[in-house]
Amino acid sequence: xxxxxxxxxxxxxxxxxxxxxxxxxxxxxxxxxxxxxxxxxxxxxxxxxxxxxxxxxxxxxxxxxxxxxxxxxxxxxxxxxxxxxxxxxxxxxxxxxxxxxxxxxxxxxxxxxxxxxxxxxxxxxxxxxxxxxxxx
Ligand SMILES: [Zn+2]
Ligand SMILES: [Zn+2]
Numbered sequence: 001x002x003x004x005x006x007x008x009x010x011x012x013x014x015x016x017x018x019x020x021x022x023x024x025x026x027x028x029x030x031x032x033x034x035x036x037x038x039x040x041x042x043x044x045x046x047x048x049x050x051x052x053x054x055x056x057x058x059x060x061x062x063x064x065x066x067x068x069x070x071x072x073x074x075x076x077x078x079x080x081x082x083x084x085x086x087x088x089x090x091x092x093x094x095x096x097x098x099x100x101x102x103x104x105x106x107x108x109x110x111x112x113x114x115x116x117x118x119x120x121x122x123x124x125x126x127x128x129x130x131x132x133x134x135x136x
Contacts, residue, residue, distance in 0.1 A: 010056040017087035017116070018128050023059035031063035039064045047074050081109065088112045094127050095119045 014022070023042035030037050043062045046052030062069040074080060089104045092115055104112065116124070129135070 012055060012132065014054045014056070015087050015091070015131060016054050016084050017091045018131055019054035019056070019059060020084070021116070021124070022056060022128070024061045026056070027061035030061065031065075031068050032060050033062060033068040034066075036063050036065060041069060041075060043069055044074075048080070049074065085109055085112060088116055091127065092116055094130070095123055 020042040024040055027040070028037075029040055031040055040061050040063050043060050044052045044054075045058050045060055048054075052058050064075075085105070088109065089101060089112065092104060092112065093099060093101060095116070096119070104115075107115075
């Protein structure tokens with residue numbers, strides 16, 4: 001997995017679900033400030049509302065347990081959540097086309113992530129590479 005991160009340009013704009021996964025993966029699913037692995041989220045250093053993009057250089061994994069993630073509502077706005085959910089659903093459908101989109105849309109984001117992460121890492125790496133047009 002670390003190899004794929006090396007071949008992705010840190011300025012390459014990524015689908016938000018891919019960006020979110022890779023930002024956390026690069027941080028070994030731990031908070032960059034306090035090192036916990038509980039409630040870790042991918043945070044845009046420059047918010048999407050201020051023109052920040054889903055590029056690896058604009059992401060940091062932070063926990064939402066205490067003071068590490070800045071207190072802000074940007075992760076909970078309906079627009080952001082719906083967009084993020086849609087991207088995760090699309091990613092799941094690429095990994096398992098037998099699933100039905102309308103069933104997935106009903107699930108909370110946490111369950112969607114659990115499904116996404118239940119796929120083998122090799123499958124996820126292949127999908128990420130496919131998204132970026134990289135042949136592996
Ligand atoms: Zn933390
Ligand atoms: Zn954030």
